Amino acid sequence: MSSVKRSSAQRLRDALEDDIINGRLTPGERLDPEALGREFSVSRTPVREAIQQLVASGLVTVSPKKGTFVARIGIDQLIEMFEVMAELEGMCGRLAARRISEEELAALREALARCEAAAEAGDTDEYYYENETFHDCIYTASHNGFLAQEARQLKQRLKPYRRLQLQVRQRMGGSLAEHRKIVAAIEQGEAELAEQTLREHVLIQGERFSDFIASVKKLDASATRLDAPHDRTRA
Amino acid sequence: MSSVKRSSAQRLRDALEDDIINGRLTPGERLDPEALGREFSVSRTPVREAIQQLVASGLVTVSPKKGTFVARIGIDQLIEMFEVMAELEGMCGRLAARRISEEELAALREALARCEAAAEAGDTDEYYYENETFHDCIYTASHNGFLAQEARQLKQRLKPYRRLQLQVRQRMGGSLAEHRKIVAAIEQGEAELAEQTLREHVLIQGERFSDFIASVKKLDASATRLDAPHDRTRA
DNA sequence: AGGTCTATTGATGTATACATCAGCTCGCCT
DNA sequence: AGGCGAGCTGATGTATACATCAATAGACCT
Numbered sequence: 460m461s462s463v464k465r466s467s468a469q470r471l472r473d474a475l476e477d478d479i480i481n482g483r484l485t486p487g488e489r490l491d492p493e494a495l496g497r498e499f500s501v502s503r504t505p506v507r508e509a510i511q512q513l514v515a516s517g518l519v520t521v522s523p524k525k526g527t528f529v530a531r532i533g534i535d536q537l538i539e540m541f542e543v544m545a546e547l548e549g550m551c552g553r554l555a556a557r558r559i560s561e562e563e564l565a566a567l568r569e570a571l572a573r574c575e576a577a578a579e580a581g582d583t584d585e586y587y588y589e590n591e592t593f594h595d596c597i598y599t600a601s602h603n604g605f606l607a608q609e610a611r612q613l614k615q616r617l618k619p620y621r622r623l624q625l626q627v628r629q630r631m632g633g634s635l636a637e638h639r640k641i642v643a644a645i646e647q648g649e650a651e652l653a654e655q656t657l658r659e660h661v662l663i664q665g666e667r668f669s670d671f672i673a674s675v676k677k678l679d680a681s682a683t684r685l686d687a688p689h690d691r692t693r694a
Numbered sequence: 695m696s697s698v699k700r701s702s703a704q705r706l707r708d709a710l711e712d713d714i715i716n717g718r719l720t721p722g723e724r725l726d727p728e729a730l731g732r733e734f735s736v737s738r739t740p741v742r743e744a745i746q747q748l749v750a751s752g753l754v755t756v757s758p759k760k761g762t763f764v765a766r767i768g769i770d771q772l773i774e775m776f777e778v779m780a781e782l783e784g785m786c787g788r789l790a791a792r793r794i795s796e797e798e799l800a801a802l803r804e805a806l807a808r809c810e811a812a813a814e815a816g817d818t819d820e821y822y823y824e825n826e827t828f829h830d831c832i833y834t835a836s837h838n839g840f841l842a843q844e845a846r847q848l849k850q851r852l853k854p855y856r857r858l859q860l861q862v863r864q865r866m867g868g869s870l871a872e873h874r875k876i877v878a879a880i881e882q883g884e885a886e887l888a889e890q891t892l893r894e895h896v897l898i899q900g901e902r903f904s905d906f907i908a909s910v911k912k913l914d915a916s917a918t919r920l921d922a923p924h925d926r927t928r929a
Numbered sequence: 930a931g932g933t934c935t936a937t938t939g940a941t942g943t944a945t946a947c948a949t950c951a952g953c954t955c956g957c958c959t
Numbered sequence: 960a961g962g963c964g965a966g967c968t969g970a971t972g973t974a975t976a977c978a979t980c981a982a983t984a985g986a987c988c989t
Contacts, residue, residue, distance in 0.1 A: 606777065
């Protein structure tokens, strides 16, 4: 009963958001309001509304008289966003180390255990999912709902690009070790250590920037061919 | 020519945003779309659009079938937001200490000088304004545009409540001393010190939480009388 | 008299038609 | 043939009318 009767615009927004985050719509791809309206059997008004909300979220961009596209984030801004993401995660860890409850600590240990199981099984998809749960536990344990919300939002916004890092398997071992260190720090209430470890944990993924940037550029190239009539002025 | 020809919705959004931030519209106050439409000579569509953008910014809340109101942030969430604000400011300071350019450093010193002048003159309004410039310099000097944007946005969102702190005059002296420490830390590239000082600089305002919370509660009370269903004597 | 059911009201949500304007194309002029 | 300009096209932006639904207030029943 929480939100069963949401408006068409909200449902459409969620659907599009999910499509973008899960890669069914790739950055740079065009969005046709009329086609979406037909697909969901609604008029242009709620479609437009949904799109505007996504624009506000930074997931899509609309160029007047040119069209609406799934947002393409430049490499420079992507780096900036990862930098902020690392800070937010670190802050969550620092606060969690001071404020975590017994229940939350149990949930965190459980999440860690699931990560270990997934890593042992070599199941990268499962690890990816459990890794999210693990981090989300820390967000919640920060006991700062606003911070948690911001962290989740930024994470979602980065998700379409995180997908590009294919070497999850190679990272699983190291990631898991870091997770253990993070849990240990939080258990012992060592706020600064938890913050530092988490911050690096997030930034390490950006360490292989050579591979990462290459992936992004590749995406840029293919996407450019799709949406833009010609070279798009980089936004 | 960058944005001279903005849409009606954009202009209206900016106008409302300015009204809210500058206190002409107080939290909890009602917004009547039709009245706004008449005032700006536009139909309900762009009004609705502007309101939705403000909702996305967190400045306005809309309850279905009840009305749209200027967002009222609960005390608990307000504290959470200040906590995050302090972290963002601290991060800006840390990065600025490493990355600031000569021009930016000059601008920062200039802003500090203006703050000193305003403090010496006892002009609280001027100090308020120059204080903003000072902090904005640090945002820019972080060389992380995304971070700077987030910091500015959150600051705006907090602005209607910051106004409640009446004791700016008493704070001017201490604030100025902290500003000097911050500039010194950035000049010498002491990132951690700059971060720490800035973080505390922001949090100190929340130190007088007794007064602050009292002010918020007072606002809450008066605003509740305005918008709530109870009051039907004046429609 | 008190409670409940129902009709009204007023708000948001949606559909549709129109206006506007930039980019593209095609054709004209040089 | 090449550059340039006017018209066309298709996109977003806006206006208006209608639908929907919850909160409210009134009247009816108990």
